[in-house]
Amino acid sequence: MTAMTEFELIRRYFAAARCARPGSGVALGLGDDCALLSLPASEQLAVSTDTLTAGVHFPGVCDGFLLGQRALAVSASDLAAMGAEPLGFTLALTLPEVKLDWLEQFAQGLDRMAEACNMVLLGGDTTRGPLSLTLTVFGRVPQGQALMRSGARPGDLLCVGGATGEAGGALPFVLGERQERGAYVDTLLARYWSPMPQFMLGRALRGKAHAALDISDGLLADCGHIAAASNVRLVIESERLPVSPALAALFGPAQIRSLALSAGDDYLLAFTVPERHIAELQDEFPQVSVIGRVVNGQGVCVHDALGRDITPVQTGYQHFAKP
């Protein structure tokens, strides 16, 4: 292997991939001190930053292609949660060493997801150190129409954009603790490695949903964020939780409930919406389920079919939390 400078490395694997395109709002991409973005005055720019660290957010040894896909999907999901159109992203990549094969696969995975999301690489930085990625994603949304976490109102229905828990269900397979293979396992692995941000659903929620976010920390924990930001109480009715066929085939009922409520990494949208909008939304997005309602009060609780409180104690993954 020949010596490779930081600049050659960036150019070789990323600059060629997806750079500034006419009509994308991106006037200048890689290769200068800054990228330049233009935006009509009728729109706002949505911005979000996420870090993924080896051993914390993904296995220390993993396929470059899968990691590239997942890193962008996870980050871009915040744009979907705001109802924003994806635009572009910056990548800060920290690598312990230059493995050309791995890097090429990573760039290809990133590029595949960028194409699926219609995003371009705006800039980046490459440094040496323990494997870690920080992506900053950019999207655009019409002035005043972004979906916040803070607008939920008593009387709203609580909804999710699909069956939660699949990414959590993938973990034993990702980590090699379970060895089965097959279509159901593939479904779970796909949810974990290449979750597709719900951009179209997010866009459809503009002007309808009162509050929205994407589920990264687990349904309960993320509903807790809406409850806190909106100063309301969210009631999840456990029998209304959609059940993933893949989870049903591979896990027992108690595990499925626990995964659906507390496992993270699904990157589906959760939102609250007045009842009058739900039929139209489900018409267009059949995967949307009503799972509860917003009431006066604080926090999140889970009710069984008889209205008894069965809220589990644990509420999602927290970095730095000490049990």
Add this chain to the structure above:
Amino acid sequence: MTAMTEFELIRRYFAAARCARPGSGVALGLGDDCALLSLPASEQLAVSTDTLTAGVHFPGVCDGFLLGQRALAVSASDLAAMGAEPLGFTLALTLPEVKLDWLEQFAQGLDRMAEACNMVLLGGDTTRGPLSLTLTVFGRVPQGQALMRSGARPGDLLCVGGATGEAGGALPFVLGERQERGAYVDTLLARYWSPMPQFMLGRALRGKAHAALDISDGLLADCGHIAAASNVRLVIESERLPVSPALAALFGPAQIRSLALSAGDDYLLAFTVPERHIAELQDEFPQVSVIGRVVNGQGVCVHDALGRDITPVQTGYQHFAKP
């Protein structure tokens, strides 16, 4: 120490610091899935991402306040290099453990520099892992007026915004290899730990400079970037290089020349400008020095007073470069 969740940590140290302010263009700051920025149609958004890793970009053990200051200054300097007005930033912070004192000092250092730069914290992420920071900075610049690296033309003068090499001269003191103290050492340490981005100079260069960047990799290496992007040759006349009084007091002539040409981290602007603008620029910015000129050709060279080529072989710090 009590348990602290990621969310409490972010809120406690950063949310209170400098959040969205009216008139700043920032409509929504921390606490939702994305921050929202507004921008008049007459302006473009400038965006840049930088990672600083412990042991590579700063000493593994260091003062939190100094690191907070430096991290933002280093990142924001890319905005100055584009002639952009600073607006805000996102911070992705990876920490091996939660040390409350250190974190509080870090937040204060960051806040001090944010105030000096007139920037607000737009969002962030906190993860566990080896100490590392990724900042994405945002600025605004009138449509079409951003300073690129690619516009240098034969006949331009090559200029710098001050005496280079001071940050490199600080390193032996930062690393404890030299023990002297005093005003000159303090000057070098200040250049290293709190370089002030040259925003006003960058703004003044709009419509005047043909090419500009900030010197992070060393004068020679960064002039090489202008030469490559503009497809011209840059000639540095060594006797015109401004000499830092602090370096002159603490280093020998050969070391000073080497630091001025090859040491990084100064974050001064380098730019090329037609001769007709130089008097007016130096009138307003007396620290600006003409150090050479742009000619036909490629690459960068250093000439002595007799016009002999004395270009050193080494051209700046490169991550991953193998000697």
